Amino acid sequence: MKKLIALLLTGFLGTVATEAIAESDTRHPKKVNWPFAGPLGKFPIDALQRGFLVYKQVCAACHGLDHLRYGNLAGQGKDIETIRTTNLGLTMEEAKAIAAEYTVKDLDDEGQPADRKALPSDYFANPYPNEKASRAANNGAHPPDLSLVVKARPGGASYVYSLLTGYEEAPKDVTVGPGRYYNPYFPGGQLSMTAPLTTDGQVTYPDGTPATVDQMAKDVVTFLAWASDPHxxxxxxxxxxxxxxxxxxxxVFYLAKRRIWKNVKH
Known part of the structure; x- marks a missing residue:
């Protein structure tokens, strides 16, 4: 019995030690001065538009935005009369056109499952019908939804940016598992997602901004930070x-108090 307890403790402490080492080896996120940070921060419209383009052309093939509606792109959501959000500078017609590029599940007039074009009131269409399908398409890995990724990860926007730009060759003493990629900003150093941003010009910006890897990473992180909290x-x-x-x-109250009590004798 004592040997069994000793083995269990050894295994437990070994696991804790391994996790501690993995955590200690994780690099701290790079420092970035985000324009939207702080109580007076704002989201630059041009960066949001570029970031949405990067998400659409690079990230959307694997990652969904389950908590964001197409109508939010124009600053309006399900309740067009009352919901107000910072938007991407798009008109509602432009948001409708973007939504119409996707199909969503719905019911027809007879209550039967049917596909239809998405509307501004619909949430972003997920690239996979379910988690099982996403794992089957990604060697067992499940690409996380990006709606709240900036809020959900310690380090927020800087962590996501660091992860996108932090892929590198693994040290000689580190063995990278099959289907895994080395990134020192990810806890444990290895993840299943290959570097999504690899070359300059991977996305063409209509406004003429040079689409360097660093610029694309900053833009898409700005968009994801906005997507996590459009309000x-x-x-x-x-x-x-x-x-x-x-x-x-x-x-006002201080002056009123002084006026009321000025003639009162203590």
């Missing part, structure tokens, strides 16, 4: 207005 700018603006209002009211 961020509106909320920040509301917060600034509230703080300004509270400061004014604090001054």
């Amino acid at each position: 961020a700018e509106e909320r920040k603006q509301t917060g600034v207005k509230v703080m300004f209002y509270l400061l004014i009211m604090t001054a």
Whole structure:
């Protein structure tokens, strides 16, 4: 019994030690000054448009955006009258045209399953019908949904950017498993996703911006940061207005207090 407990403890402590080593070997994300960071940060429209193009042409083949609607691209979602978001500078007609490029599952007039063109009120179509299909197409790996990836990962936008630009040759003392790729910014150093951004000019930017790997990575991360919270700018603006209002009211109440109590003898 003592030997069994010793073996279990050895195995457990060995696993913890291995995980600790793997975690300690993980590089810290690169430092990037994101324009959307902070209470006054904003998403540049041109970067959002370029980032969406990178997502559409490079990432969308494997990764979905399950929590984002096509209508959000034009700043409106399911409830067109009440939902307001920072948008990509697109008109609703342009958003409709983008949505119409995809098909979604629905029911016909008889209640039978049917495919139809997506509408602005629909969520982004997933590249795979289910997780099993995605694993079958990716050697057993399941590409994660990117809707909240910036919020879900420690390091946020800087981590995702570092991961996209951090692929390199593995050290000589590291054996990379089959179907795996070395990236020191990923916990454990190895992941199943090959480098998605490999060459300059991989995507052609209509605005003439040089599509370097670094620029494409920054643009798509900006888009994904926006996709994780399309209401961020509106909320920040509301917060600034509230703080300004509270400061004014604090001054008003202070002056009122001084006026009311100035003749009161203590």
